[in-house]
Amino acid sequence: xxxxxxxxxxxxxxxxxxxxxxxxxxxxxxxxxxxxxxxxxxxxxxxxxxxxxxxxxxxxxxxxxxxxxxxxxxxxxxxxxxxxxxxxxxxxxxxxxxxxxxxxxxxxxxxxxxxxxxxxxxxxxxxxxxxxxxxxxxxxxxxxxxxxxxxxxxxxxxxxxxxxxxxxxxxxxxxxxxxxxxxxxxxxxxxxxxxxxxxxxxxxxxxxxxxxxxxxxxxxxxxxxxxxxxxxxxxxxxxxxxxxxxxxxxxxxxxxxxxxxxxxxxxxxxxxxxxxxxxxxxxxxxxxxxxxxxxxxxxxxxxxxxxxxxxxxxxxx
Numbered sequence: 001x002x003x004x005x006x007x008x009x010x011x012x013x014x015x016x017x018x019x020x021x022x023x024x025x026x027x028x029x030x031x032x033x034x035x036x037x038x039x040x041x042x043x044x045x046x047x048x049x050x051x052x053x054x055x056x057x058x059x060x061x062x063x064x065x066x067x068x069x070x071x072x073x074x075x076x077x078x079x080x081x082x083x084x085x086x087x088x089x090x091x092x093x094x095x096x097x098x099x100x101x102x103x104x105x106x107x108x109x110x111x112x113x114x115x116x117x118x119x120x121x122x123x124x125x126x127x128x129x130x131x132x133x134x135x136x137x138x139x140x141x142x143x144x145x146x147x148x149x150x151x152x153x154x155x156x157x158x159x160x161x162x163x164x165x166x167x168x169x170x171x172x173x174x175x176x177x178x179x180x181x182x183x184x185x186x187x188x189x190x191x192x193x194x195x196x197x198x199x200x201x202x203x204x205x206x207x208x209x210x211x212x213x214x215x216x217x218x219x220x221x222x223x224x225x226x227x228x229x230x231x232x233x234x235x236x237x238x239x240x241x242x243x244x245x246x247x248x249x250x251x252x253x254x255x256x257x258x259x260x261x262x263x264x265x266x267x268x269x270x271x272x273x274x275x276x277x278x279x280x281x282x283x284x285x286x287x288x289x290x291x292x293x294x295x296x297x298x299x300x301x302x303x304x305x306x307x308x309x310x311x312x313x314x315x316x317x
Contacts, residue, residue, distance in 0.1 A: 003037070003038075003046070003063075003064045003065075003066060003076060004016055004017070004064070005038050005064075005082075006020075006035040006036065006037065006038055006046045006048070006064045007035060007036040007037070007038050008020065008023075008029065008034065008035055009034040009035065009036065010028070010029050010030065010031065010034050011023065011028070011029065014038055015035075017048060017051075017061065017062040017063050017064060018062070018153070018158045018161065018162075020035075020048050020051060020062065021048075021051060021062045022115075022116075022154075022155075022253075022254060023116075024048075024051050024052060025254045025256055025257040026116055026253040026254050026256075027256075028116060029051070032047055032048045032049075032051035032052055033045065033046075033047045035047065035048055035064065037066060037068070037070060037074060037076055038076070038082055039070060039071065039073070039074030039075045039076045039077065039082065040071070040073045040074060040075060041071045041073050041074070042070050042071040042073070042074035042076070042077075043068070043071070044066055044068035044069055044070045044071070044074070044076075045066070045067055045068035046064050046065065046066050046067070046068070047064070047065050047067060048062055048063070048064055048065075049062065049063050049064070049065045050062045050063070054257065054260050054261065054264075061161045061164065061165060103171075103174055103175055103176070104176045104177070104178050104183060105152070105153055105162070105175070105176070105177055105178070106152045106153065106177075106178045106179075107152075107153045107154075107159060107177045107178065107179045108152050108153065108154050109179070109180070109278075109299070109301075109302070110154075110299065111154045111301070115154070116253050153177070154301055155301040155302075155304070156207055156276050156277070156278050156301065156302055156303060156304045157276075157301075157304040159177065159186075159189070159207065159278075160207075160276055160304055160310060160311070162175075162186070163186050163190075163311075164310060164311070166186060167312070172186055172187055173187075177189060179204075179205075182204065184206075189206050189207050190206070190207050190208075190209060190276075190311075190315070191206055191207070191208050191209070192208075192209060192210055192229075192315070192317050193208050193209065193210040193227050193229050193230070193231060193240055194210055194227075194228075194229025194230070194317055195317075196208070196231055196232075197231070197232055197233060198231045198232065198233040198238060198281065198283065198293060199233055199234075201280070201281070203280070204280070205278050205279045205280050206278070207276050207277070207278050208276070208277055208278075208279070208281070208295075209274070209275065209276045209277075209311075209315065210227045210228065210229050210240075210274070210275065210317065211227070211228045211229070211272055211273070211274055211275075211309075211317075212225045212226055212227045212228060212242075212272065212273055212274075212275045213225070213226045213228065213271055213272055214262060214265045214266055214271050214272070214273050214305075215266075215271065216266070217243070221245060221246050221247075222243060222244050222245035222246050222247075222248070222249075223243070223244045223262055224241060224242075224243055224244075225241060225242040225243075225244065225273075225275055225303075225305075226239065226240070226241045227240040227241070227275070228272070229317070230293070231281060231293040233283075236291060237291070238281075238283065238291045238292055238293035239290055239291065239292045239293070240281065240292070240293045240294070240295075241292060241293075241294050241295070242275070242277055242294070242295045242297055242303065243294070243296075243297075244262075244297065244300070244303075248297070248298075248300060249262075249300065252300045254300075258300055258305070261273070261305050261306075261307070262305065264307070265305070265307065273305045273306060273307065274305075274306040274307070274308060274309045274310070274316075275303065275304070275305050275306070276303065276304040276306075277295050277297065277302065277303045277304075278302040278303070279295045279296070279297065279302060280295075281293035281294065281295055282294050282295070282296060
């Protein structure tokens with residue numbers, strides 16, 4: 001059984017690696033080794049590998065690795081479905097999904113206010129197991145299944161990471177995202193900017209991607225992301241950009257991750273990054289006559305900035 005969830009001692013709840021990564025870079029989680037196996041009566045120690053890395057290659061995504069001994073009754077060790085009880089009485093077994101049926105994950109465009117709530121206290125060593133066997137908190141945000149968790153996704157970064165993971169385990173054809181009530185297959189949500197005609201784009205947002213230059217704005221109050229390739233319309237090309245204000249970064253809970261990547265990229269010779277953005281481009285024309293297709297980003301969860309292309313070679317354009 002793949003270990004896609006673990007009990008976080010610091011958070012006092014069950015987390016998947018995506019949420020653990022968010023919590024680490026927001027400063028809530030401090031130690032990648034403070035996790036336990038989610039199995040019954042099991043106190044096998046777990047580390048979240050790559051949790052503390054500013055990943056240059058998302059193919060090596062954060063994941064759980066067990067380095068302790070399982071209990072005799074542990075479902076993980078015995079290759080059985082997890083038995084974790086939610087608050088309210090539902091069990092993981094009652095809600096489990098298998099990859100034999102289509103699995104729908106929710107891509108929420110806004111995190112709940114409670115997402116980054118910090119603990120008031122951290123359990124000591126004597127309290128850990130008693131707390132671990134208490135009901136899991138996140139019934140509405142996490143459903144456990146035989147191969148791990150199917151949880152709500154709040155960022156483009158997580159969508160990209162899961163796409164890579166599902167492609168690798170050959171379950172991509174079973175995976176869909178529900179976005180504002182509309183189901184979209186993982187395999188159809190990505191569109192390369194350089195291959196798109198503005199007049200033929202879907203009216204609803206999708207994830208656009210491509211190589212881009214990263215520059216400071218002339219005002220020195222933010223960054224301009226300018227894609228190398230352009231949208232087109234008939235025979236005309238539209239310069240494609242995203243503006244990221246410093247204020248937007250400052251108010252972002254995971255600002256440490258974003259600012260680290262942006263500054264590292266600016267210090268490289270080429271100053272280029274592979275960028276994903278969820279949205280709908282807006283057409284504009286400057287006084288100079290140049291035509292633009294701009295993405296307005298009000299939430300930094302809706303973009304992802306990478307040093308290299310994390311997707312397979314056919315996406316590297």
